[in-house]
Amino acid sequence: MNETLTLIEQRRSLRSYAERPVESETVSAIFRAALRAPTAGAMMLYSIIEIADQTLKDKLAVSCDHQPFIAKAPLVLLFAADYQRWYDLFLHTGIRDRCAAEGSSLRLPEEGDLLLACCDTLIAAENAVIAAESLGLGSCYIGDILENYEFHRDLLQLPKYVLPVTLLCFGYPKAPPAGKPVPRFPQEYIHFKNNYRRLEPKELDDMASRVGRLTEGTDPAEEVWKFYRRKFDSDFSREMSRSVRGMLESWKSGI
Numbered sequence: 001m002n003e004t005l006t007l008i009e010q011r012r013s014l015r016s017y018a019e020r021p022v023e024s025e026t027v028s029a030i031f032r033a034a035l036r037a038p039t040a041g042a043m044m045l046y047s048i049i050e051i052a053d054q055t056l057k058d059k060l061a062v063s064c065d066h067q068p069f070i071a072k073a074p075l076v077l078l079f080a081a082d083y084q085r086w087y088d089l090f091l092h093t094g095i096r097d098r099c100a101a102e103g104s105s106l107r108l109p110e111e112g113d114l115l116l117a118c119c120d121t122l123i124a125a126e127n128a129v130i131a132a133e134s135l136g137l138g139s140c141y142i143g144d145i146l147e148n149y150e151f152h153r154d155l156l157q158l159p160k161y162v163l164p165v166t167l168l169c170f171g172y173p174k175a176p177p178a179g180k181p182v183p184r185f186p187q188e189y190i191h192f193k194n195n196y197r198r199l200e201p202k203e204l205d206d207m208a209s210r211v212g213r214l215t216e217g218t219d220p221a222e223e224v225w226k227f228y229r230r231k232f233d234s235d236f237s238r239e240m241s242r243s244v245r246g247m248l249e250s251w252k253s254g255i
């Protein structure tokens, strides 16, 4: 295995950080890596907001499903899907008038544009994760930034075409990671050739027993039930869906 593959293989989410600030050159290197990520049409359909203010971190630690470690992370970056910059550029360069001259109207960002921007955003985020790891830092994604859209929009002054996609916490580890790495499902459940294949009942039994191993329970079906309750049918996932519906409505509502 080469150095890059070893780094990817050994990376684990880090939720506890040494009280050591991240040096500005290190932050710059992480940003540089994020900005070099592949991006649809080289449009860079994302923005990265560095949450430097402790009061903002404290608020996010609460609004992102009460995860206190967010407030203690030395470097916190919000990765947001962003069509605002391009839309503003269209307006600034008179594209609306050119459309009108052609008898058409300026097209507003739609669902496809949003999904493409989300792709850009997450690819940049993962570049940042890998760069940070290579510099000795650990990181953790915070999916709960998808909750409480209205609160996050107002807190960070996000305009209409900027939607929060993920938050990343970074910091130096206090100690080498303890415990085993979180296992993954086997490649044959994920990697198909030429067409999609739904898993067979015996594979689903195996998947259930792997869920059991993840949670260290003994009865696989019971563990899947607990997983369903804790992850899929939980208050946070309901709030996430409510919040994302709000984001989509705002995005689609036109200027």
Ligand SMILES: Cc1cc2nc3c(=O)[nH]c(=O)nc-3n(C[C@H](O)[C@H](O)[C@H](O)COP(=O)(O)O)c2cc1C
Pocket: 011, 012, 013, 014, 015, 067, 140, 141, 142, 143, 144, 166, 181, 182
């Ligand atoms: C989209 C996404 C959202 C996540 N959200 C959270 C989160 O809100 N809080 C948290 O502690 N970990 C979060 N994680 C980290 C996962 O729990 C972690 O990646 C997973 O358990 C596998 O562990 P590993 O990264 O150590 O291999 C998130 C990861 C991803 C990719």
